[in-house]
Amino acid sequence: MRTLQVDLGERSYPIYIGGGLLNEAGDYFERHQLSKKSPVLIVTDDHVAPLYLKRVEESLGNSGFTTVSKVVKSGEKSKSLEVFEEVMTAAIESGLDRRSVVVALGGGVVGDLAGFVAASYMRGVAFVQMPTTILAHDSSVGGKVAVNHRLAKNMIGAFHQPEMVLYDVDTLQSLPEREVRAGLSEMIKHGLIWDAEFAEWCREHTADLLSLDPDALGYGLTKGCSIKAQVVSEDEKEMGLRAILNLGHTLGHALEAIGGYGEFLHGEAISIGMAAAARISVNRGRDRSLYDTTTSILRGFGLPTVMPGHLEEDQIIGAMMHDKKFKEQQLVFVLPTEIGKVEIVSDVKVEEVRRVISELKEEGHHV
Amino acid sequence: MRTLQVDLGERSYPIYIGGGLLNEAGDYFERHQLSKKSPVLIVTDDHVAPLYLKRVEESLGNSGFTTVSKVVKSGEKSKSLEVFEEVMTAAIESGLDRRSVVVALGGGVVGDLAGFVAASYMRGVAFVQMPTTILAHDSSVGGKVAVNHRLAKNMIGAFHQPEMVLYDVDTLQSLPEREVRAGLSEMIKHGLIWDAEFAEWCREHTADLLSLDPDALGYGLTKGCSIKAQVVSEDEKEMGLRAILNLGHTLGHALEAIGGYGEFLHGEAISIGMAAAARISVNRGRDRSLYDTTTSILRGFGLPTVMPGHLEEDQIIGAMMHDKKFKEQQLVFVLPTEIGKVEIVSDVKVEEVRRVISELKEEGHHV
Numbered sequence: 001m002r003t004l005q006v007d008l009g010e011r012s013y014p015i016y017i018g019g020g021l022l023n024e025a026g027d028y029f030e031r032h033q034l035s036k037k038s039p040v041l042i043v044t045d046d047h048v049a050p051l052y053l054k055r056v057e058e059s060l061g062n063s064g065f066t067t068v069s070k071v072v073k074s075g076e077k078s079k080s081l082e083v084f085e086e087v088m089t090a091a092i093e094s095g096l097d098r099r100s101v102v103v104a105l106g107g108g109v110v111g112d113l114a115g116f117v118a119a120s121y122m123r124g125v126a127f128v129q130m131p132t133t134i135l136a137h138d139s140s141v142g143g144k145v146a147v148n149h150r151l152a153k154n155m156i157g158a159f160h161q162p163e164m165v166l167y168d169v170d171t172l173q174s175l176p177e178r179e180v181r182a183g184l185s186e187m188i189k190h191g192l193i194w195d196a197e198f199a200e201w202c203r204e205h206t207a208d209l210l211s212l213d214p215d216a217l218g219y220g221l222t223k224g225c226s227i228k229a230q231v232v233s234e235d236e237k238e239m240g241l242r243a244i245l246n247l248g249h250t251l252g253h254a255l256e257a258i259g260g261y262g263e264f265l266h267g268e269a270i271s272i273g274m275a276a277a278a279r280i281s282v283n284r285g286r287d288r289s290l291y292d293t294t295t296s297i298l299r300g301f302g303l304p305t306v307m308p309g310h311l312e313e314d315q316i317i318g319a320m321m322h323d324k325k326f327k328e329q330q331l332v333f334v335l336p337t338e339i340g341k342v343e344i345v346s347d348v349k350v351e352e353v354r355r356v357i358s359e360l361k362e363e364g365h366h367v
Numbered sequence: 368m369r370t371l372q373v374d375l376g377e378r379s380y381p382i383y384i385g386g387g388l389l390n391e392a393g394d395y396f397e398r399h400q401l402s403k404k405s406p407v408l409i410v411t412d413d414h415v416a417p418l419y420l421k422r423v424e425e426s427l428g429n430s431g432f433t434t435v436s437k438v439v440k441s442g443e444k445s446k447s448l449e450v451f452e453e454v455m456t457a458a459i460e461s462g463l464d465r466r467s468v469v470v471a472l473g474g475g476v477v478g479d480l481a482g483f484v485a486a487s488y489m490r491g492v493a494f495v496q497m498p499t500t501i502l503a504h505d506s507s508v509g510g511k512v513a514v515n516h517r518l519a520k521n522m523i524g525a526f527h528q529p530e531m532v533l534y535d536v537d538t539l540q541s542l543p544e545r546e547v548r549a550g551l552s553e554m555i556k557h558g559l560i561w562d563a564e565f566a567e568w569c570r571e572h573t574a575d576l577l578s579l580d581p582d583a584l585g586y587g588l589t590k591g592c593s594i595k596a597q598v599v600s601e602d603e604k605e606m607g608l609r610a611i612l613n614l615g616h617t618l619g620h621a622l623e624a625i626g627g628y629g630e631f632l633h634g635e636a637i638s639i640g641m642a643a644a645a646r647i648s649v650n651r652g653r654d655r656s657l658y659d660t661t662t663s664i665l666r667g668f669g670l671p672t673v674m675p676g677h678l679e680e681d682q683i684i685g686a687m688m689h690d691k692k693f694k695e696q697q698l699v700f701v702l703p704t705e706i707g708k709v710e711i712v713s714d715v716k717v718e719e720v721r722r723v724i725s726e727l728k729e730e731g732h733h734v
Contacts, residue, residue: 119525149452
């Protein structure tokens, strides 16, 4: 078992990473002195509930905690104000009070939804994350919680740090292969923005990671979380540095949006986005090897790095214009300067984006 | 013009209290270096908009700010997730970004609603309060923002401190008399919980305050805000001390709830609640004068201090059981120990509440 401390002053919290942790949830709740007199609300989805809900309920129950649960539908659509209100109703009807804990048992959607409930129920109660996906190693660090508005993703939310993250890597064994690859995309991103050695380690351990080797996974997740934690510690409220975490996201979010959040998984979309960002850097004069190395790591994981031919350039640009990463009408991009380092530039012209879209379509013809 | 600083570390902010301030809104925005490049969203209601919206828009416009506005229906029903979503839609459609400001122009409902929008739009943007009621002198200090859930008041919200409060006392001249009285109820409460001298000053200036004499009003509002600010500074997140602000609220909220938020104004309900709290204290052995003085000050302002005969005891008790001021199934009350001092007790028995309800009904027969 590995423990990683996220350093945020009085809002600091630990991330526990290891096997079998869900069975020990009750012990961890006791260690953190969470209230046994107030009901604990476990929020999860209908894919995760049959696999792990009972395990968590029993562990908490055995330690003397009272639990209630709310199961939402799996998928991004549950990150809505409507479902948010349903969870709130469950919280009120179950008598949650100010010392209650809201648990997110699941992936990023459940984490974001349950986290925003925890942030706003009675103006904020304790929150515990129990991620069950690889992708959630990213979203479980940093305290960003939100639901979507029909006009834009993640527009309604808060910064709300958890009491702890209980990351049971055993749950990852049941993930579909496509989700494994997509989840590893954010892990690789953490190497690309911050730590060339870790990016190289990811490349060397491609096979181990894809086969969910516990040692490699444990190290990779810990390292990924630790990089994110360092960035977040320096910029909790996203005033500057934290934006580097958005490498690949400007274009990635646009691809997710025009695919109706169905064609691409988040990790796939940002993989294409990271390839595009590297290509823009090369077009601006960086060494060609920056693009080649980036795409070869990603491709090794079976992640997409070319632009599907059927996506219209204007549609992609239009979707980017709606994204909140536009700051005062200027096009902000996170661009790599070398492997393990990025810069935030705010003067990327629409023409540069059009060019890279067409270049990545062209690459698609050669693959 | 009076300025009062609310001291909350890096979240500190000033309250400006005086006449004609809405006309100078643009100057104040400039002084606080709010962004001219990002649209300002003014949230107000259909009673306030015809009176003051144009004034604010013009002042901000003359200083080079771009404004958009969202007018909601007047009344507690606008403090819903539904209206919250409508305001969010307006914010997104108007292109608000992270440097935008959300303005609450109106009373407590508009302040709570717009404040929760500001707290959660893109995980938090700047917030400016422009109160137009006396009651809002209370809600504009402390950063509590929320909407109601159909099952309970203020269940969904946040702590979000404003950049500043611009309190134009000229707007109070248009208030209906009943709202003036009810608004002064919270001002008197601030004296009763914290400052016997101020309570006595309120009694001496009853006529001046009711006639909205600018000097008396300016002093009273500043003093009321300043007491609340002291309490909030010591306990921003309501872990302990801040609960003293709930004097009269345990019973008051129940009366509001069973009256369907229509029979009593908030200030009227807590006036009865303050009388009840003083009576419970007397029943527990405090000097009878505590109850007599409390009720005589309140009655001087034309505020109710007896229990209407048609309200069922069981209904009142039932509504209290639903209120979030029950901590782990114990009945928590703020009780006065003398004029200007209160204590928080958590062992008030249901029988004591039944007794005081019947005593206050009895008082009604004598009035």
